[in-house]
Amino acid sequence: MHNALDVITIGEAMAMFVATEPGELAEAEAFIKRVAGAELNVATGLARLGLNVSWVSRVGSDSFGRFVLSSLQKESINSESVTVDERYPTGFQLKSRVENGTDPIVEYFRKGSAASHLSRDDFDTATFSRARHLHLSGVAAALSASAYDLLDHAASTMKAQGKTISFDPNLRPVLWKSEAEMVEKLNRLAFQADWVLPGLKEAAILTGKSTPEAMADFYLDRGVKAVVIKTGADGAWFKTAAGEQGAVAAVRVDNVVDTVGAGDGFAVGVISALLEGKTFPQAVARGNKIGSLAIQVPGDSEGLPTRAQLAETF
Numbered sequence: 406m407h408n409a410l411d412v413i414t415i416g417e418a419m420a421m422f423v424a425t426e427p428g429e430l431a432e433a434e435a436f437i438k439r440v441a442g443a444e445l446n447v448a449t450g451l452a453r454l455g456l457n458v459s460w461v462s463r464v465g466s467d468s469f470g471r472f473v474l475s476s477l478q479k480e481s482i483n484s485e486s487v488t489v490d491e492r493y494p495t496g497f498q499l500k501s502r503v504e505n506g507t508d509p510i511v512e513y514f515r516k517g518s519a520a521s522h523l524s525r526d527d528f529d530t531a532t533f534s535r536a537r538h539l540h541l542s543g544v545a546a547a548l549s550a551s552a553y554d555l556l557d558h559a560a561s562t563m564k565a566q567g568k569t570i571s572f573d574p575n576l577r578p579v580l581w582k583s584e585a586e587m588v589e590k591l592n593r594l595a596f597q598a599d600w601v602l603p604g605l606k607e608a609a610i611l612t613g614k615s616t617p618e619a620m621a622d623f624y625l626d627r628g629v630k631a632v633v634i635k636t637g638a639d640g641a642w643f644k645t646a647a648g649e650q651g652a653v654a655a656v657r658v659d660n661v662v663d664t665v666g667a668g669d670g671f672a673v674g675v676i677s678a679l680l681e682g683k684t685f686p687q688a689v690a691r692g693n694k695i696g697s698l699a700i701q702v703p704g705d706s707e708g709l710p711t712r713a714q715l716a717e718t719f
Contacts, residue, residue, distance in 0.1 A: 460483070461487070464487060466490065495520075595611070645685060698710055
């Protein structure tokens, strides 16, 4: 395959077992199997909108790994840069079912996974050179020192080639040795990005600032082109290096089922719209819309729409 790619992203996918009934996870007896992973959620959403997407990762030579690869094929996501690792397993997670809008309980079994052994060896120059945009997340950055090195190398290489880069901090403090290390390393990636997409609480931790404008300026002053801050029920707020700024109202959702995946849906909307040449208000509005669809279903990616479905609802 030598066709051009719209987006390339790097991350870990896990098999996810979602309880079929609400309640304490320890009491759950039946589960539905899905795939999970922040970067894969974004890749899935972009592919459903018709973009040509490649996902870079490692999976184990096991049934979970084969399940991930099958899911990529079903979603038409390019998997040529996915390595089947004979030494380490594919991670998995258990997730409680919620139907009242609260955050579900998620237990991870990913330590020592194949994806945690991602390294600069997984950087294929030819594949990355075919992509016009790179999307990175703080989840993959937290997997291991070697995985972080891969993301840093990918960002610096793509930036040098004049490609655009988006970065969602997606903070996972439990995966880092310290908050100070997390802040320093994630900001290093953020400073290389064109578009930074943090949540309000994440931006406060990463910048030490208390207002959205000060948070945005922290990144804009370091060369970032635009910052879009997710402000929860209020929607999102953005500011660009060109001086454009504003709030975009959230989409009202009467029945919030599961909040996991909302940020990934938001990223799908913003990235896809900007790559199509839409304005920032239009891009943020699409992000809010797809984020709202993601929280109305129990899975991480079930709510991500196709192009036709997006047109029907937006």
